């Protein structure tokens with residue numbers, strides 16, 4: 743196992759979204775740790791794609807680097823966490839996923855890809871349709887979404903560390919206030 747997942751969570755089949763998601767088996771309290779991501783440190787331009795639909799799974803931790811499975815047999819439960827435009831989970835640091843609010847039993851655990859994605863020189867831009875179904879759905883997810891001021895406010899303190907630092911610079915805050 744490359745990753746740790748809170749035992750209150752489990753992978754379940756669900757419609758759309760690649761066919762699987764991570765769901766709460768028990769209620770979760772705000773701030774509770776949901777997952778710790780591990781794996782191989784790889785340059786973003788070396789990130790492998792898996793499964794028939796050529797999905798990539800690794801977690802971006804820097805403009806140039808990702809962490810995750812290098813081989814398909816290393817895919818883990820945490821690799822089935824899905825995006826939502828109205829997520830209930832966010833990042834602390836680079837590899838910790840925590841609950842941004844209390845989560846009820848049977849809710850799907852989601853984060854917003856805007857919290858992790860940044861364009862990488864030499865790597866094809868990431869762009870995908872979103873089918874999350876929330877009233878605030880952006881419809882299209884790109885690796886420039888972290889630049890959206892409304893998201894910078896909403897996810898403050900829950901972006902990947904390298905993105906939060908960039909955002910703090912843009913907003914003129916250097917105190918790392920989280």
Ligand SMILES: [Zn+2]
Nearest residue numbers: 827872874879
């Ligand atoms: Zn959406």
